[in-house]
Amino acid sequence: MRSDVAIIIPAYNEASIIKKVLQEVLAHYSYVVCVDDGSSDLTSAEIAKTKAYLVRHPINLGQGAALQTGIEAALANPDIVYFVTFDADGQHRLADAAKMLDTIKNGSYDIVLGSRFLSGQTKLPKIKKAVLKMAIQFSNLSSGVKLTDAHNGLRVFNRKVAETLQITMPDMAHASEIVNKIRQRGYSYTEVPVTIDYTKYSMQKGQSVFNAINILFDLLLAGGRKR
Amino acid sequence: MIIQIVLIFLMAVIVAYTLKNRNTVRLRAGRKILLLSFALVGIVSIAHPQLLNDLARMVGVGRGADLLLYLLILAFIFYALNVYLKFKEYDARLVKLSREIALTEAKARKQK
Numbered sequence: 399m400r401s402d403v404a405i406i407i408p409a410y411n412e413a414s415i416i417k418k419v420l421q422e423v424l425a426h427y428s429y430v431v432c433v434d435d436g437s438s439d440l441t442s443a444e445i446a447k448t449k450a451y452l453v454r455h456p457i458n459l460g461q462g463a464a465l466q467t468g469i470e471a472a473l474a475n476p477d478i479v480y481f482v483t484f485d486a487d488g489q490h491r492l493a494d495a496a497k498m499l500d501t502i503k504n505g506s507y508d509i510v511l512g513s514r515f516l517s518g519q520t521k522l523p524k525i526k527k528a529v530l531k532m533a534i535q536f537s538n539l540s541s542g543v544k545l546t547d548a549h550n551g552l553r554v555f556n557r558k559v560a561e562t563l564q565i566t567m568p569d570m571a572h573a574s575e576i577v578n579k580i581r582q583r584g585y586s587y588t589e590v591p592v593t594i595d596y597t598k599y600s601m602q603k604g605q606s607v608f609n610a611i612n613i614l615f616d617l618l619l620a621g622g623r624k625r
Numbered sequence: 626m627i628i629q630i631v632l633i634f635l636m637a638v639i640v641a642y643t644l645k646n647r648n649t650v651r652l653r654a655g656r657k658i659l660l661l662s663f664a665l666v667g668i669v670s671i672a673h674p675q676l677l678n679d680l681a682r683m684v685g686v687g688r689g690a691d692l693l694l695y696l697l698i699l700a701f702i703f704y705a706l707n708v709y710l711k712f713k714e715y716d717a718r719l720v721k722l723s724r725e726i727a728l729t730e731a732k733a734r735k736q737k
Contacts, residue, residue: 433727451731451735452731452734453727453728453730453731454727454730454731455723455724455727456723456726456727457719457723459719459720459723459724463720463723463724466724467724467727467728470724470728471728471731474728566717566720568716
């Protein structure tokens, strides 16, 4: 069991599945921070039934804020060397996280990103794939960081990144914010092929296409505002 | 027409303003000065309506009322953007505060 890794799992209204996901993660990692982002269901109670470190937002702040809270909680633990962001809905695979931890250590990268388009695993519905590919293209052009998957929630990074990331964008724009910061802060990065398991449960919670407009607006207006 | 140049320039200034940190001492003072000058110009043009007509004619606008309308539109855009930015600032503060609460509560829970 590794004690130098923190698994950070932001959760919002995942009461039906969170306990199972957490127990699977806890079988391999002793330090799991699960941030309940002001859920209206019994997510917190379910998290409390496990050995995960529960942090509860008093109000819903968005996944980006939940990640930042989780990162700050993990940073308080001086033993943590690597930080892993992991989805609460069971879409991510622990084997992929383990692979990425090997990669970050062997290659001395600052941040390792999971890519579902490197592995040739293409169980994606066509529309979602098309919209995603467009979003990735836009991200590559606007951030200057060339990725094959810019919106993957499975990431592994070191303490330097954890301390300087400072996620501030609301809701789902945080994914783009992280990519932008890779270039701004000059992190060394690489992508690793991962598999996303699209279950019926996780599909109904996916992002709407309209949200892309919201994200775009937020990013454009972020400009040079003080962080 | 001169008015077109003026209006485009002012729009560009407003856009540039939204991209910078709006909380500097200079910008805060600037907004207060802007507010005062609006009040002054308002008072003067109510007292001497002909002034507005003359000014309008100078920049190529037919009536004083039309000039006033154009400036009002710009002023409204500026106001709306200010409100939007202010809300974003408050949101950020709210997030910080909530995070403090969440982390403090979590630590207390762990120590129980």
